Each structure stands twice: as C-alpha cells, then as structure tokens.
Amino acid sequence: MIDLLLRLLEVSFWSGIAALGFGIIFNVPKKTIFTIFLLGSSAGLIKFFLLYFDCHVALSSLVAATFVGFISIPIAHKIHHPPVVFSIPAVIPMIPGYFAYETILSIMNFVFIETDEGKRLMLIDAIFANGFQMIYILLSLTIGVSLPMLILNKSSVKSLK
Amino acid sequence: MSNSEEFTKTADLLLEITTLLMISGANTERINLSIERFSSILNIDTHSWINQKTIIMTLTDKSSQKTITKVQNLPHHALNFLTISEISKASWTATHENWSLDEIKAEIERIKNLGRYPKIVVLVAVSLAVAGFCNIFKGDYLNMLVAFISAFIALLVSQQAHKLKYNMYVRIFLASLTASLVASLGVVFNIGTNPETALATSILFLVPGVALINSFTDLLESNILNGIVRFVVGTMTVLAIATGLFVAMYIFSINK
Structure with a gap:
C-alpha cells in the first residue's frame, strides 16, 4: 500500500515536470508555471490512480482532463490568464504520443520488414488497436478540457464571474 | 471612422492580431472571439476565413457602411502562449476602457516584442x-539519465536546424533520429533495467x-476544415x- 502511494506520488511529480517542460516550449507566461506544475501532477495522479484500478486509459484520461477543465475556471480568475494557457500544457503529458508512433511503426514494420503471416496479422491488430486508442484518448482530452464550457454553454470564462 | 486611411489601418491591425493568434497556436473559436471583441470596440463588422497559411477578412464600417477586403499570408507557426494570454487580456481591457485604434496598436506592438525563455532554460x-516521461513509463533513474541526454542532444540539433531554416518535418525527423540513435546506445550497452523505455520516451517531446x-x-466547434488541417x-x-x-x-537492428 505504501509502495503504491509512493509510486503514485513519484509518477505525479514527474507528470508535473513533463507538463512544465512543455509549458516552457510553448512560452507560457511566467506566472502560470507553478499552476501548470500543480495541474499536471494532479492530472497524472488521477490518471494513474484510475489506471491502477484497471480503468481504461481513455476513460482515465477523460476524468483527469475533466478535472483540469473544471479547476481551470477558478484559477483563471485568480491569476488573470485565460484557461487554455495552463490547461493545455497540463494535459499535454497525457497526449497519446506513444500510441501515435507505435501505430506508424507497426505500419512501417508491416510494409517494409515483416514477411511471416502470423506476425503480419499481429501487426494489423497493433495498427488498429494503437491508432484508435490514440483517437479516443485525444477525444477524451479535448472533451474533458472543454467540458465546463460546453456544460455551462459559455464561450469565455470572464462571463462566469 | 472618418477616412479610408484609418479604415485600412484598422483592417491591417485586425489582420495582425489574427495572424499572431493563429501562429501562436490558438484554436479557431478563440481567434474568432478575439476578432469579434476588437471589432466591436472599433465599431466595425468583421467576417473572416481563417486558415493555417492564409486569412481572408472583410470589414464593414458600421457608421459609413464602407467595406474593405484583405488577404494575408501567414508566417511560420511558432507556439507562444504568452501572446495568446496577452492578446486575450488586451481585448478585455480594451473593451472596458474603450481603447482607440492607436492604443490597441501600441499594445499589440508591445506584445509582439515580448521575449521567449532563454535557450538553455528550454533545453x-x-x-x-x-526524463519525467521515462519515469512514468516505468524507467529507472539510469534510463531517465539516458532519456535526458538523448533529448538534450536532439533538441540542440532541432534548434540548429531551425536556425538554418530547414523544412519543419525534416527538422523533426533529424531530432527524432538523433534522440533515438543516442537512446539506442542505451539499449546496445544495456543501461538500466528498461533501456527500451528510454528509447521510446526520448522522442516524446516532439509529439x-x-x-x-x-x-x-x-x-x-464545427471548424471542420481547420480541424482536418491541424490533424494532418x-x-x-x-x-x-x-x-x-x-x-x-x-x-x-533493435527488435521489440
């Protein structure tokens, strides 16, 4: 149990660092850096907590992204920056980059290298599984982050004061 | 708005704001909202077609009913969330304080000259x-070190290629190749418990x-064309x- 908690904390810390790194590439305002770290690590904590209980990765991402989407509204009012500036870097570590290039790698192996019938079938399975998993995770992240706006039927958080 | 010269200036300003938002990585809905806000301050009606590389905009002066249409090509995209945030804030202050054309122009000029983080900080x-990604995907601290070094060298290559104005995809290919080559050494010499993890995560910063x-x-949000373009x-x-x-x-010859 303690091991699990420590591992979760470690993973969420590094998720925060990953979010922060992306924030720096996107040249985020200096005031949002700490927020991005906190949001990134809490999103990581939620996602990996759910994954540990065998929740599907797309559903876990949806829950984590929804959390980021909702918590972003009060934060936006507090630090006076539009939510996208810190909510997008916070969910970027959950972007299914691994699934994305795994799909392409499987396609390349299928086309250029593999000749064995059985392994080619496994590659087709990998292409579909990774490719569609990527699309579903992307959808989860987008919907999660924009869910508060969709529910509240508003286009700007300023009008929610 | 009295004369046509000022009207042209307004059109140029709106095109500039739209360009800045698009190349900084704002979504289409946000860009439309910003144009709408600035237009209403300047008492004009704006309709636009925004794409990855071109913007077409028609402005109608609400008082004189004069119209103007302009087409603008966009420079290379470079993500910059500071610009997005500052333009958003400017649009609200401008609405509240009813800024004039020149005041908005001065603010946009200021935003354009805001700096980026120093290269070493980014690196x-x-x-x-x-390294964080490597940890998340169950790499140990030695794997993380390999991933760190791979990404560092790859980003240096990417920055150099950017300076030499290489094609964007060539630059990303070179960065990915560099990162994977360095991380592959970790697999060859079997560094850490999960050397393959370092290889798989060393390129994630390019995603x-x-x-x-x-x-x-x-x-x-039904901006289908832009959505497809971005996906491609x-x-x-x-x-x-x-x-x-x-x-x-x-x-x-690494086989997973």
Whole structure:
C-alpha cells in the first residue's frame, strides 16, 4: 500500500515536470508555471490512480482532463490568464504520443520488414488497436478540457464571474 | 471612422492580431472571439476565413457602411502562449476602457516584442520533461539519465536546424533520429533495467500535442476544415518522428 502511494506520488511529480517542460516550449507566461506544475501532477495522479484500478486509459484520461477543465475556471480568475494557457500544457503529458508512433511503426514494420503471416496479422491488430486508442484518448482530452464550457454553454470564462 | 486611411489601418491591425493568434497556436473559436471583441470596440463588422497559411477578412464600417477586403499570408507557426494570454487580456481591457485604434496598436506592438525563455532554460526543461516521461513509463533513474541526454542532444540539433531554416518535418525527423540513435546506445550497452523505455520516451517531446488537441477542439466547434488541417499537420509530424525512430532501430537492428 505504501509502495503504491509512493509510486503514485513519484509518477505525479514527474507528470508535473513533463507538463512544465512543455509549458516552457510553448512560452507560457511566467506566472502560470507553478499552476501548470500543480495541474499536471494532479492530472497524472488521477490518471494513474484510475489506471491502477484497471480503468481504461481513455476513460482515465477523460476524468483527469475533466478535472483540469473544471479547476481551470477558478484559477483563471485568480491569476488573470485565460484557461487554455495552463490547461493545455497540463494535459499535454497525457497526449497519446506513444500510441501515435507505435501505430506508424507497426505500419512501417508491416510494409517494409515483416514477411511471416502470423506476425503480419499481429501487426494489423497493433495498427488498429494503437491508432484508435490514440483517437479516443485525444477525444477524451479535448472533451474533458472543454467540458465546463460546453456544460455551462459559455464561450469565455470572464462571463462566469 | 472618418477616412479610408484609418479604415485600412484598422483592417491591417485586425489582420495582425489574427495572424499572431493563429501562429501562436490558438484554436479557431478563440481567434474568432478575439476578432469579434476588437471589432466591436472599433465599431466595425468583421467576417473572416481563417486558415493555417492564409486569412481572408472583410470589414464593414458600421457608421459609413464602407467595406474593405484583405488577404494575408501567414508566417511560420511558432507556439507562444504568452501572446495568446496577452492578446486575450488586451481585448478585455480594451473593451472596458474603450481603447482607440492607436492604443490597441501600441499594445499589440508591445506584445509582439515580448521575449521567449532563454535557450538553455528550454533545453533543460524539455530534457527534464522527457526524463519525467521515462519515469512514468516505468524507467529507472539510469534510463531517465539516458532519456535526458538523448533529448538534450536532439533538441540542440532541432534548434540548429531551425536556425538554418530547414523544412519543419525534416527538422523533426533529424531530432527524432538523433534522440533515438543516442537512446539506442542505451539499449546496445544495456543501461538500466528498461533501456527500451528510454528509447521510446526520448522522442516524446516532439509529439505535436497542441496541433492534435486544437484539431479536435476545432472539429468539436464545427471548424471542420481547420480541424482536418491541424490533424494532418499532427499526423505528418508523428510520421516524421516514427521514421526517425524506425531508421535508428533499423541501424542498431533493435527488435521489440
């Protein structure tokens, strides 16, 4: 149990660092850096907590992204920056980059290298599984982050004061 | 708005704001909202067609009913969330304080000249992010070190290629190839418990996250064309990343 908690904390810390790194590439305002770290690590904590209980990765991402989407509204009012500036870097570590290039790698192996019938079938399975998993995770992240706006039927958080 | 010269100036300003938002990585809905806000301050009606490389905009002066149409080509995209945030704030202050054309112009000029983080900060932050990914995918601290070094060298290559104005996908391919080649050494010499993890995560900093998220945001808000364009840009980028990784794995004959 303690091991699990420590591992979760470690993973969420590094998720925060990953979010922060992306924030720096996107040249985020200096005031949002700490927020991005906190949001990134809490999103990581939620996602990996759910994954540990065998929740599907797309559903876990949806829950984590929804959390980021909702918590972003009060934060936006507090630090006076539009939510996208810190909510997008916070969910970027959950972007299914691994699934994305795994799909392409499987396609390349299928086309250029593999000749064995059985392994080619496994590659087709990998292409579909990774490719569609990527699309579903992307959808989860987008919907999660924009869910508060969709529910509240508003286009700007300023009008929610 | 009295004369046509000022009207042209207004059109140029709105085109500039739209350009800045588009190349900084704002989604289409946000860009439309900003144009709408600035237009209403300046008492004009604006209709626009925004694309990845071109903007077409028609402005109608509400008082004189004069119209003007302009087409603008966009420069290269370079993500900059500071610009997005500052323009958003400017649009609200401008609405509240009823800014004039010149005041808005001065503010946009200021925003354009805001700096970026120093290169070394970006290098360290991105390499740390990659090390973080390596930890998330169950790498130990030796694997994280390999991932850190790979990403650091790859980003140096990418920055150099950017300076030499290489094609974007060539640059990403080169960065991905460099990162994978360095991380492959970790697999060859069997460094750490999960050397393959370092190889798989060393290239994750190249993943086009903003393009892919904005793609689905645009699709969700019925900006279908821009959504598709962004998805294709994202896919091309992933293709470049995977090709770099594939070549490196082929050279070192690494089979997963």
